[in-house]
Amino acid sequence: MEFDGSRGLMPHTDHGLLTLLYENGVPGLEVLRDGKWVGMSDVPNAFAVLNSDHMEIFSNGKYKSKLHRTVVKDERTRITLVNPNGPSLDTIIGPSPRLLNDENPPHYLPMKYSEYLELQTKLIMAGKHAFDKIQLQN
């Protein structure tokens, strides 16, 4: 099913380190895997855990932020508990220095988390991502 925006959330990544989601039994959450949208709602009474942008930046690209969307095909009311986890707003987020060396240079520019949130909120409206601005080509 194509995303038409009428019942759901457009494709996006979340900002923090990890997001925990819990659905009320009405499916909807999908993640992009190998170019295909895959439902995440098959396991009942389970939390979905998604890597988010800060995880990708902190791990210097090893753990990618998961693109996801919500497509609700069901007539029932869908409720999700979303628990985003990120740093405090004044934290500078960048690749962990412990992962960097001559063979593994930083792939992301460090940035204050509050500024990252502002940048990403602005860019997503234009169909872009903050990674386009802070990713280093090396």
Ligand SMILES: O=C(O)CCC(=O)C(=O)O
């Ligand atoms: O509706 C959902 O399960 C996903 C919600 C979500 O992706 C978000 O709040 O960032």
Ligand SMILES: [Fe+2]
């Ligand atoms: Fe999300």
